[in-house]
Amino acid sequence: xxxxxxxxxxxxxxxxxxxxxxxxxxxxxxxxxxxxxxxxxxxxxxxxxxxxxxxxxxxxxxxxxxxxxxxxxxxxxxxxxxxxxxxxxxxxxxxxxxxxxxxxxxxxxxxxxxxxxxxxxxxxxxxxxxxxxxxxxxxxxxxxxxxxxxxxxxxxxxxxxxxxxxxxxxxxxxxxxxxxxxxxxxxxxxxxxxxxxxxx
Numbered sequence: 207x208x209x210x211x212x213x214x215x216x217x218x219x220x221x222x223x224x225x226x227x228x229x230x231x232x233x234x235x236x237x238x239x240x241x242x243x244x245x246x247x248x249x250x251x252x253x254x255x256x257x258x259x260x261x262x263x264x265x266x267x268x269x270x271x272x273x274x275x276x277x278x279x280x281x282x283x284x285x286x287x288x289x290x291x292x293x294x295x296x297x298x299x300x301x302x303x304x305x306x307x308x309x310x311x312x313x314x315x316x317x318x319x320x321x322x323x324x325x326x327x328x329x330x331x332x333x334x335x336x337x338x339x340x341x342x343x344x345x346x347x348x349x350x351x352x353x354x355x356x357x358x359x360x361x362x363x364x365x366x367x368x369x370x371x372x373x374x375x376x377x378x379x380x381x382x383x384x385x386x387x388x389x390x391x392x393x394x395x396x397x398x399x400x401x402x403x404x405x406x
Contacts, residue, residue: 229264237263254373261378268405272300276400285328285398302400309388314347314358317382321401326374330395335384337364
């Protein structure tokens with residue numbers, strides 16, 4: 207039985223337990239099983255190994271309509287031929303931005319409280335630095351702006367992840383991140399950022 211059929215059969219059963227409390231009780235094996243049989247691993251671009259699978263599965267189950275809309279957008283879009291700008295994906299505020307910019311030599315970390323980011327590059331490559339949110343350790347640069355859902359800070363300890371057309375990152379509110387960083391030299395990249403509201 208192939209993965210698609212297994213996913214179709216398992217999804218209704220798994221979504222029957224669709225509260226945060228239920229998902230929080232899943233074993234790591236159950237989380238991995240859901241993740242590995244989902245359509246997300248069948249995309250042309252692959253989920254980065256850094257993704258927090260437990261949060262990823264939990265949010266997919268708590269808000270399936272918006273995550274399915276995001277998946278459809280990632281799966282069916284020809285990003286290199288699309289116009290730059292904002293695309294509305296679901297009526298709960300889920301949307302995507304397509305933008306082009308020159309990668310940077312330096313930047314501040316940023317974090318969001320209301321939205322989860324799916325970040326993907328249709329063209330070029332960049333590093334994204336990721337660090338856990340730690341109010342005692344992170345050095346605030348700009349206080350949190352509720353309207354823009356963003357804060358900026360500096361941090362010396364982080365992991366570095368290469369983003370390209372081959373993979374995508376998913377960044378949760380617990381993931382401070384510094385995107386847009388150059389790899390070998392500054393280059394123009396085309397980035398897709400899908401923003402999905404956090405479900406609680």
